[in-house]
């Protein structure tokens with residue numbers, strides 16, 4: 426499908442923050458990609474337009490029943506002036522898997538890649554260049570049929586917006602403090618925990634607000650049935666490194682299959698580390714903290730890549746990991762993955778996809 430381009434007449438008029446002011450998701454670029462869907466017609470009218478508000482009927486189904494899926498990935502400025510994405514095919518695959526779970530139409534992967542590429546190249550002036558910064562890409566699909574009955578929508582809107590984002594660790598790589606929730610749960614078996622859909626996020630806000638008030642950065646979720654097994658942390662997957670094993674919870678439908686998670690598993694395996702995708706109970710984690718056999722704990726995700734955990738709070742007690750320091754494996758994984766993303770390191774797996 427051809428993508429029509431309607432260039433903004435207001436280029437240069439939007440506020441352009443300094444790289445140090447960027448933060449996460451506060452600013453958007455000059456253009457957006459849009460495409461419509463009707464069940465009798467399929468996807469049509471792929472277009473790039475000046476960035477603007479959406480027009481939605483107040484009864485648009487997404488507003489009432491959360492029939493929505495989205496993705497999050499980044500574009501990186503290379504030293505030679507080029508631009509690269511990191512494993513974008515995985516995000517597109519995951520978006521289509523989320524769409525199937527939410528009874529929404531899939532998108533042609535080639536068209537999605539073309540839409541992201543054309544949009545980024547048109548707005549390439551917005552790609553920040555300082556260390557650790559990037560252009561965040563947010564593809565989103567919403568149900569926009571105006572109808573109040575609960576059923577799958579017959580009408581959808583797909584859009585992509587871009588947001589220049591700052592370095593996650595402007596003051597250096599530092600460990601976080603996390604709070605274990607043993608009362609509330611994020612997702613249950615048979616639910617939609619593995620889909621990247623908006624309804625998975627609002628229910629986490631109560632606990633993350635309470636955790637933040639107590640001084641913790643993120644919430645570690647346990648399984649919904651027994652509140653026993655570790656699931657994931659905030660908007661990241663979680664890993665535990667003991668003397669001889671790197672453990673991460675298995676994909677059994679309740680956690681997001683993270684692309685950073687998959688990259689960590691592949692890299693660590695490639696380096697000869699024994700990686701186990703297995704259930705790990707919170708008791709095993711606390712025991713490991715007490716005995717010192719748990720050497721490192723870190724979260725993985727597109728935003729921070731690797732986020733080392735220095736302390737966890739469980740049932741009103743705090744436990745330290747690696748004495749609150751950053752572990753060697755966490756640092757090595759962070760350096761390797763960011764090195765591949767920004768083009769400073771070899772890319773043996775072919776993860777870096779140049780778009781220019």
Ligand SMILES: Cc1ncc(COP(=O)(O)O)c(C=O)c1O
Nearest residue numbers: 660661662681683684685726727
């Ligand atoms: C709930 C949740 N878990 C894990 C992740 C990490 O996934 P990825 O590594 O693909 O960013 C994310 C972020 O997208 C998330 O929202």
